[in-house]
Amino acid sequence: MSTHGFALGNLPDEYEDLRSTVEEFTREVVAPVSAEHDAAKTFPYEVVSGMADMGLFGLPISEEYGGMGGDYFALSLAIEELARVDQSVAITLEAGCSLGAMPIYRFGTDEQKQKYLPALAAGTSLGGFGLTEPGAGSDAGGTRTTARLDGGEWVVNGNKQFITNSGTDITSLVTVTAVTGTTTGKDGNEKPEISTIIVPSGTPGFTAEPAYNKVGWNASDTHPLTFDDVRVPEENLLGRRGRGYAHFLSILDEGRIAVAALAVGAAQGCVDESVKYAREREAFGKPIGDNQAIAFKIARMEARTMTARAAYYSAAARMLAGKPFKKDASVAKMIAGEAAMDNARDATQIHGGYGFMNDYVVSRHYRDSKILEIGEGTTEVQLLLIARSLGL
Known part of the structure; x- marks a missing residue:
């Protein structure tokens, strides 16, 4: 293409x-x-x-x-x-x-x-992406899961948290970050050596714990994971030893474009439902969309959506052209996540009491969209990355 x-x-x-x-x-x-x-x-x-x-x-x-x-x-x-x-x-x-x-x-x-x-x-x-831990979310470098070599096998111990697609009937593997030793940093101090290891589903000691009871994304599969002396072949090391953290960060940079696209879709869905409702719902003898208060609210929703879409299109174009796109992905992810949440809030308000009923799509967007300001890097993390790209 x-x-x-x-x-x-x-x-x-x-x-x-x-x-x-x-x-x-x-x-x-x-x-x-x-x-x-x-x-x-x-x-x-x-x-x-x-x-x-x-x-x-x-x-x-x-x-x-x-x-x-x-x-x-x-x-x-x-x-x-x-x-x-x-x-x-x-x-x-x-x-x-x-x-x-x-x-x-x-x-x-x-x-x-x-x-x-x-x-x-x-x-x-x-496949699942095992990065986040109970004590290592935004601070993903604080990984506590360990893996040591023993007789040609990696022995993995630890816990992962909030892992999507990790416990379905068709889940075949999870790639996990684990501390495999120590290394010397540029400052001369020792720091954890983090590597990435492929753990197939069904491996003894690997358990997908009961699914979370979530606010939203209820039909998405999400579990905490436990690794108790899980043994996998040495060749299940993914990428270079000690480069696992860097590899996963680059995957997150790409993933932020995809999550931005998801957020844009959610924001657009809220616009679509609000336009439809504003045309059909009548109050005081006319469609509520005839009121500027409603029409202008929907207009702002559309403006947010178009801005966020332009941001992720731009980030994707830079990525595919082989140009630096880390900052662009962060900008797109932040703008789109906020647009989705803001649009969901406005769409729910436009729908009034109906917007609080789970029968309506906007109610799901209201519950679902909050995670878009958290997952794959919180809004605050995106701001930090953008600021760093500016030399701050």
Whole structure:
């Protein structure tokens, strides 16, 4: 796919065709079951199977490893369309591809890629991204999980927290960061050596604990993980020893573009629902959309959405052009996350009492969107990264 011509309302044909296809799938397959899965807090296996059949999980992965040979912008467009209606489904795709498969695609050996990527790209299996710990969230460098070599095997001990796609029936692996020793920093002081290790599901001692009772993203699979003397082959080291933390940070830089796309989809979904409601709902003898107070609120929602979309389009274009994009990804993620939360709040207000009912899409967006200001780097972390890029 071409990496040129990202413009609002003027996508190249191959991207527009993809976007349109996913829009139709979202309308016909996702929307009818979203409320049911949200209420029951069940993982939407039938929806995930449909996305797998469309090749969405393999969009940015080369055909050599079973992917579609597309790019990260294509993945982001698909995520945006899904998130308009169902953020749980969108984050399942985002995490399955950008967090589950991409570490192996970016840093794995050819043998690891051949072994794991075809199923991940096909969407017949899911991978988790084991970075966050009970005491290491924004401070991901404070990893306490350990891995030591013993007789040609890594012995992993520790805990991970808030790990998406880690406990489904089709989860095949989790890549985890672990302290594998110590190294000397530029300042001459010792610091933890953090590496990344592939842990297949079903390995003795690896337990996906009971799922969280969450505020939102109820149909997304999220678990704490326990590693108790988990033994995996030495060749399950992913990337260079001691580069695990750096590898995962680069994965997060890419992932922030995809999460920004998800947030834009959520923000757009709130606009769509609010326009529809404002046209249909009458008060004092006329549609509420005839009132400037309502019309202007929706206009601001649309402005936020367009601004956030332009930001993630720009970050994706820089990434695909091989230009530095870390700051751009942080800007996009921050702006989009705030737009989603602000739009969800406004959409709920526009819907009045109905907006507080779980039967309405905006109520789910209200519950779901808060995590977009937290996950894959809080708003405060994005501000820190932006400030550092400016030399502050």
